[in-house]
Each structure stands twice: as structure tokens, then as C-alpha cells.
Amino acid sequence: MTEPPKDVLRxxxxxxxxxxxxxxxxxxxxYNLHKDxxxxxxxxxxxxxxxxxxxxxxxxxxxxQLKEKEQQILKSKKVIRLMPTLAIAASFLALIAVSFLxxxxxxxxxxxxxxxxxxxxxxxxxxxxxxxxxxxxxxxMVDYQQSNFNKASQLLESINSKTDTVSFYLAMSxxxxxxxxxAQQNLELxxxxxxxxxxxxQWYRALLFLKQGQDTEAKAQLQLIANTQQHPYLDEAxxxxxxxx
Amino acid sequence: xxxxxxxDQTIESFYESFRSEYLKATAKYSLSxxxxxxxxxxxxxxxxxxxxxxxxxxxDKPKAYLFGICRNMIRNHIKATIKDREEVSRMASxxxxxxxxxxxxxxxxxxxxxxxxxLKQLSENCRKILTLFYYRQYSIEAIMHSMNYANENVxxxxxxxxxxxxxxxVKSNTSEHD
Numbered sequence: 001m002t003e004p005p006k007d008v009l010r011x012x013x014x015x016x017x018x019x020x021x022x023x024x025x026x027x028x029x030x031y032n033l034h035k036d037x038x039x040x041x042x043x044x045x046x047x048x049x050x051x052x053x054x055x056x057x058x059x060x061x062x063x064x065q066l067k068e069k070e071q072q073i074l075k076s077k078k079v080i081r082l083m084p085t086l087a088i089a090a091s092f093l094a095l096i097a098v099s100f101l102x103x104x105x106x107x108x109x110x111x112x113x114x115x116x117x118x119x120x121x122x123x124x125x126x127x128x129x130x131x132x133x134x135x136x137x138x139x140x141m142v143d144y145q146q147s148n149f150n151k152a153s154q155l156l157e158s159i160n161s162k163t164d165t166v167s168f169y170l171a172m173s174x175x176x177x178x179x180x181x182x183a184q185q186n187l188e189l190x191x192x193x194x195x196x197x198x199x200x201x202q203w204y205r206a207l208l209f210l211k212q213g214q215d216t217e218a219k220a221q222l223q224l225i226a227n228t229q230q231h232p233y234l235d236e237a238x239x240x241x242x243x244x245x
Numbered sequence: 246x247x248x249x250x251x252x253d254q255t256i257e258s259f260y261e262s263f264r265s266e267y268l269k270a271t272a273k274y275s276l277s278x279x280x281x282x283x284x285x286x287x288x289x290x291x292x293x294x295x296x297x298x299x300x301x302x303x304x305d306k307p308k309a310y311l312f313g314i315c316r317n318m319i320r321n322h323i324k325a326t327i328k329d330r331e332e333v334s335r336m337a338s339x340x341x342x343x344x345x346x347x348x349x350x351x352x353x354x355x356x357x358x359x360x361x362x363x364l365k366q367l368s369e370n371c372r373k374i375l376t377l378f379y380y381r382q383y384s385i386e387a388i389m390h391s392m393n394y395a396n397e398n399v400x401x402x403x404x405x406x407x408x409x410x411x412x413x414x415v416k417s418n419t420s421e422h423d
Contacts, residue, residue, distance in 0.1 A: 011405055019382065020299050046360075046412065047379065052353050053361035054380040055294055057372070062256075062293065066286040069257045073264065162272045185278055189269050 010034075010043075018047045112211040115240050119172050119200060121145045137166060144169055149176040164190050168197040171204065184208045199225075203233040210244075219244060260289055263308055267315060274319055284322060288314040297382055363414040371407035378404055 013027045023031060034040040121141050140155035153173035159166050167186045174183035187208065190201040202225055209218035222244075225237035264285065271281050291314050295301050301310060353361060364372060370392070377383040377391060385397050385404070394400040 007405075008401070011401075011408075015378075018379075045356075046415075049354065049357045049360055050364075050375070050379055050411075051298065052357045053364050054376055056353075056361065057364065058376055058380050059290055062290050063286060065257070066260055066289060069260055070282060070286070073261060157273060160273060162269055167269070167272060186272065188278075189272055191265065 010040075014040075014043055014047055017044055108210050108213055108215070111240065111243055112207055115236060116175070116207050118176060119168075119204070121169075140169065144173060147176075149173040153177060153179075162189065164192070164195040164197055168201060171201075175204070175208070180208055180212060184212075199228075199232055202231075203237065206237065206240075210240075215244065256289070256293065259307070260286075263311060267312065270312065271315065271319060274323070276319065276322065280322065281319075284315060284318045288318055291318075297380065359415055359418055360411075363411055363418055366414050367407065367411055370403075371410060374400075374404050374407050375411065 009027065009030050013023065013031050015021075016023055016027065017031070121144050136155050136159050140152045140159075143149075143152035143155065150173075153170060156166050156170040156173065162170075167189045171183040171186035174180075174186065184205070187201045187205050190197050192198065195201070202221060206218050206221035206225065209215075209221060219241065222237040222241045225231050225233050226241060228234065231237070267285050268278065268281060271284075274281070276284075288311055292301075292307065292311050295310070364375075367375075374388060374392060377388050378385075383391065385400050388394070388404070389397055389400040392400070394403065
């Protein structure tokens with residue numbers, strides 16, 4: 001086998017030392033022979049020093065790459081939500097047009113109020129014990145049932161492990177407290193179709209879009225619900241769609 | 246684990262795979278989603294650099310490190326904004342592990358400052374090849390494909406030449422200042 005030229009071997013040894021890779025027999029021999037030479041040490045130090053400036057130069061590029069990825073994720077989520085709705089968009093447009101002709105227009109707030117109803121507590125609180133996450137949730141649910149939404153919200157926020165149940169009831173409490181953007185954020189967290197509150201969160205997301213004047217998003221969300229067979233809010237969503245201009 | 250640092254696509258997959266879980270886990274903090282996403286991106290970069298610098302080995306669990314870094318960054322962010330001192334102390338008491346590489350250590354030694362200035366005087370191609378090899382840790386073969394070089398030997402010589410040029414610039418800058 002042909003031996004690599006000495007300067008090539010030197011580069012290989014330096015790079016391997018820098019990255020902590022194992023040296024071959026020949027490379028180890030070279031290293032043992034030269035490791036104490038100031039030039040060799042300086043070269044290795046030079047490569048080590050280079051990392052700092054290179055990372056400073058590259059962080060903005062990596063950051064930009066991750067930001068772009070984030071945009072792609074957000075865009076794809078929107079597309080997924082909108083796609084099934086496109087197929088039935090025409091029929092609903094017709095429905096909306098009819099409703100526009102025959103009914104007086106309602107403001108978004110009025111529509112929200114007429115369709116919004118606080119979600120009932122389906123979590124059965126148990127007797128308080130030690131202060132575990134479960135007991136805090138129980139305590140919060142008692143407050144929620146008694147319409148003490150401020151206290152319920154505080155307790156739910158204090159739970160470190162935000163399960164879907166916690167996020168959902170926190171969002172419900174926040175709606176009652178008129179903390180709409182915070183409620184919206186918590187509902188967005190319930191994005192797994194397997195979640196116990198996934199279908200409910202779709203309905204409340206639509207209502208929050210409506211309340212915030214985001215009609216396009218509200219309609220898209222409602223159409224998605226109306227297009228889902230056996231959705232618990234199918235009738236409500238269709239009715240609300242027909243009432244929206 | 247190290248493989249994900251080598252290719253942009255894998256970094257992005259890594260980013261996506263823990264994003265949703267991270268957002269859920271950090272919903273309890275009084276930070277906007279935008280701030281939390283920003284912190285998540287910074288943490289990914291910190292983790293990336295920690296792996297490159299050999300501070301984490303291949304056997305480590307990336308999620309645990311990533312979430313640890315995120316937690317520390319959130320604490321620092323809250324401290325900086327002095328929004329909620331109680332929340333900071335609560336987070337501090339929850340922390341089980343300490344991550345010493347949890348922030349961008351941008352302090353450069355005098356030699357690194359010279360190197361940084363000299364890097365800017367290099368041609369764009371040279372900067373790119375050195376970055377891909379020494380920062381992103383691409384293999385020579387990957388650089389060959391990425392930069393359309395004819396073969397691995399040509400790529401190696403380019404890399405070697407660029408490194409020599411950089412050393413010459415550093416020397417020249419040093420003698421100018423002396």
C-alpha cells in the first residue's frame with residue numbers, strides 16, 4: 001500500500017485528534033514522533049481555536065434554517081386543516097349566501113355568545129389528599145364546576161405536567177376569564193387526534209377564531225367539523241356556518 | 246446521535262420530532278409561543294455545538310439534553326425579563342441536572358478574535374469548505390457532493406489549501422498589528 005505524503009498524513013492526524021477519532025497504527029506513529037514539536041502543537045491549537053469563530057459565523061445561518069423549518073411546519077398544519085374543507089366549500093358558500101339574504105347580520109361577538117357554552121366538567125373530583133398533580137387537578141375541577149374560573153385557572157397553570165385534560169380545562173377557564181389568546185394557545189396544544197378532547201378543542205378553536213374576528217380561520221375550522229362524520233359538534237358547526245356572513 | 250448533526254435534513258427532522266412535546270412541556274411558563282419557539286431553536290443550536298465539541302457522546306439521550314438546555318434557557322429568559330421571580334425559583338428547585346453548555350459561549354480568546362477577522366478575508370468558497378468540515382463535520386465525500394468537486398482528492402487539496410491561506414492571513418494580520 002502506498003504511504004500518503006507526509007503533509008497529507010499530518011492533516012489527517014490533526015483532524016482526527018481534533019474530532020477525537022481513533023488513529024491508525026501509522027497515524028499513531030506519526031503522532032508519537034511529532035506530538036511534542038511546537039509547530040505540531042500550534043497547528044492543533046489553531047484548529048481548536050477555529051471552532052469559536054466558525055460557530056459565531058454559522059449560528060445565524062443555522063437559526064435561519066430552523067426558522068424556515070418552523071414556517072414549513074406552521075404552513076403544513078394550516079394546509080392539513082384546510083384541505084378537507086375545500087371539497088365542501090361551494091355548498092357552504094351557497095348556504096351562507098342564502099342566510100345573508102334572509103337573516104339580519106349578527107356581529108362575531110353575538111354569534112360567539114349564542115353558540116358558546118362552557119364545557120361541562122367530565123372529570124370526577126376525588127377527595128383531596130396530598131398535593132400531587134392529580135389532587136391539584138381535582139381541586140381545580142371542583143372550582144371549575146363551581147364557576148370559580150380564576151382559581152381553577154391558577155391551579156391548572158400550576159400543574160407542571162400539562163396533560164391534554166389540564167390544557168383543555170385551562171383553556172375553558174381562560175375563555176370564561178376572557179383571556180382569549182392564552183386560551184387559543186392552550187387549545188392549539190391539543191393537536192393529537194387520539195386526545196380525549198381533540199374534537200371538542202376543534203369546536204372551541206373555531207369559536208375563538210370567530211370571537212377574535214378571524215373569520216376565514218373560523219370558517220375553515222367549522223367546515224372541517226361539518227365535514228367530519230359523527231363529530232359531536234357537526235350540527236352546531238353547520239348552523240354557525242350558515243349564520244356567518 | 247451524532248449523525249443528526251451531519252446533515253441539514255436530519256437536524257430539521259430532529260427539530261420537528263420534539264417540537265410538539267416541547268411546546269406542551271413548556272406551556273406552563275408565562276412565555277409566548279413565539280418566545281418558546283425561539284428558545285427551542287437556540288437550544289437545538291447549543292445541543293448541535295455541544296455534540297460537535299464532543300461534550301456529549303453518541304450514547305447520550307438527545308431529548309433529555311435538549312429539554313435540559315431549554316429549561317435553563319427559559320429560566321435565563323425569565324430572569325432577564327424579571328417577570329416572575331417565583332417562577333424562576335420554582336424552576337430552579339425542579340432542576341435535577343445541570344447543563345454547563347447551556348448558553349452560547351461567544352467569548353473569544355485574543356487568538357480567536359484574530360482568526361475570526363482573518364476568516365472574513367477568506368474567499369467564500371474557502372469559508373464554506375472549512376465550515377462544512379470543521380463546524381458541520383461533513384465528511385470529505387459529503388463536501389465533494391455539496392460543493393461539486395470532481396473527486397475526494399480535489400476536495401482534500403482545496404480544504405488543505407484554504408487552511409494554509411487562512412494561516413497566512415492570520416500571520417499577516419498578526420505581523421501588521423505587532
